[in-house]
Amino acid sequence: SGTLTVAELAEKLNKDTSEIIKKLMMLGVMATKNQDLDVDAIELICSEYGVEVEEEVQVDETDIENYQFEDAAEDLEERPAVVTIMGHVDHGKTTLLDSIRDTKVTEGEAGGITQHIGAYQVEENGKKITFLDTPGHAAFTSMRSRGAQVTDIAILVVAADDGVMPQTVEAINHAKAADVPIIVAVNKMDKEGANPNRVMQELMEYELISEDFGGETIFVKMAAVKHEGIDDLLEMIVLVTEMEELKANPNRPAYGTVIEAELDKGRGSVATLLVQNGTLRVGDALVVGNTFGRVRAMVNDLGRRVKSAGPSTPVEITGLNEVPQAGDRFLAFEDEKKARAIGEARQQKQIEAQRSDRTKVSLDDLFEQI
Ligand code: GDP
Numbered sequence: 001s002g003t004l005t006v007a008e009l010a011e012k013l014n015k016d017t018s019e020i021i022k023k024l025m026m027l028g029v030m031a032t033k034n035q036d037l038d039v040d041a042i043e044l045i046c047s048e049y050g051v052e053v054e055e056e057v058q059v060d061e062t063d064i065e066n067y068q069f070e071d072a073a074e075d076l077e078e079r080p081a082v083v084t085i086m087g088h089v090d091h092g093k094t095t096l097l098d099s100i101r102d103t104k105v106t107e108g109e110a111g112g113i114t115q116h117i118g119a120y121q122v123e124e125n126g127k128k129i130t131f132l133d134t135p136g137h138a139a140f141t142s143m144r145s146r147g148a149q150v151t152d153i154a155i156l157v158v159a160a161d162d163g164v165m166p167q168t169v170e171a172i173n174h175a176k177a178a179d180v181p182i183i184v185a186v187n188k189m190d191k192e193g194a195n196p197n198r199v200m201q202e203l204m205e206y207e208l209i210s211e212d213f214g215g216e217t218i219f220v221k222m223a224a225v226k227h228e229g230i231d232d233l234l235e236m237i238v239l240v241t242e243m244e245e246l247k248a249n250p251n252r253p254a255y256g257t258v259i260e261a262e263l264d265k266g267r268g269s270v271a272t273l274l275v276q277n278g279t280l281r282v283g284d285a286l287v288v289g290n291t292f293g294r295v296r297a298m299v300n301d302l303g304r305r306v307k308s309a310g311p312s313t314p315v316e317i318t319g320l321n322e323v324p325q326a327g328d329r330f331l332a333f334e335d336e337k338k339a340r341a342i343g344e345a346r347q348q349k350q351i352e353a354q355r356s357d358r359t360k361v362s363l364d365d366l367f368e369q370i
């Protein structure tokens with residue numbers, strides 16, 4: 001939002017500067033002709049003359065993290081939930097992720113060979129569910145620390161023979177901070193010494209109260225290693241998804257978050273992107289964190305080449321000039337020149353930030369020596 005001097009405002013309103021100064025004085029504002037007026041004062045004066053003020057909002061287009069993505073209600077459609085699996089070490093997170101993939105992916109996608117891209121999708125009762133396949137905590141914390149919120153539902157895995165442990169509590173805190181609903185998977189039910197009631201009792205302290213105890217938290221008993229309870233868990237995820245009313249607009253340029261990225265010897269920069277809104281297409285111009293480019297090729301979680309990816313879909317892309325970081329936001333542009341300009345401006349900003357960091361460090365060093 002810009003501002004105007006008294007003289008500039010007078011010119012715009014086609015009035016004498018002295019008249020404006022007089023009006024301002026009557027409103028209790030003492031001003032000289034070259035003084036900048038704030039928006040309130042400008043609006044007051046304009047309303048005196050029956051002129052409506054249209055404030056020109058200056059959008060910083062390089063600030064892709066804070067872009068306002070407003071979609072009209074009628075453009076919104078249901079989208080799959082994005083689910084993260086969390087819990088204490090050795091309670092069965094990896095086993096559960098593998099087990100879900102094994103049970104579901106071979107069912108529907110004949111011949112589909114899953115490929116690790118950091119996330120995958122399965123279908124339950126005709127509804128897709130997206131699982132983030134990255135080590136739970138690390139992904140969650142690094143993404144959240146970078147302001148990216150990608151998870152809709154958290155699955156808290158607790159081994160029935162071990163109960164609530166320190167990282168269980170950490171996981172609960174992360175999910176609560178992100179305001180994400182929690183489903184508790186009481187795992188290792190096949191083990192001797194499995195005590196699901198103890199898990200339920202221990203979790204009451206963290207306000208995760210099962211329906212058995214009069215609460216609302218969903219608990220699913222399972223044995224991930226034996227593929228037991230997987231369908232129950234997926235059904236509950238679908239139930240929670242419906243309650244959350246997750247929506248997105250597939251008919252707009254895509255934006256979302258980097259799940260993981262690396263430099264591949266043959267393919268260059270390879271990044272797994274989670275599309276959170278809009279549809280990403282091969283050929284789209286992109287700004288991704290401090291990198292940019294064009295989607296050269298796009299591969300889904302089954303290793304198949306795809307031409308487009310809608311909301312909540314993870315895809316691996318090539319075509320960026322450099323390797324972005326997990327947690328970086330991305331934004332697609334219709335205009336490649338614009339993407340390049342914004343990408344280059346962001347790179348420049350980053351270089352300057354690094355340079356000033358270095359200056360600060362060397363100054364500190366200097367003072368230490370003195
Ligand atoms: P993470 O550290 O949470 O990813 O745990 P893992 O998935 O690596 O599992 C740790 C160990 O527990 C492995 O040896 C798994 O085979 C075992 N495990 C996982 N789920 C079950 C289960 O349902 N029953 C039993 N008996 N063992 C399990």
Ligand code: MG
Pocket residue numbers: 093094095
């Ligand atoms: Mg693991």
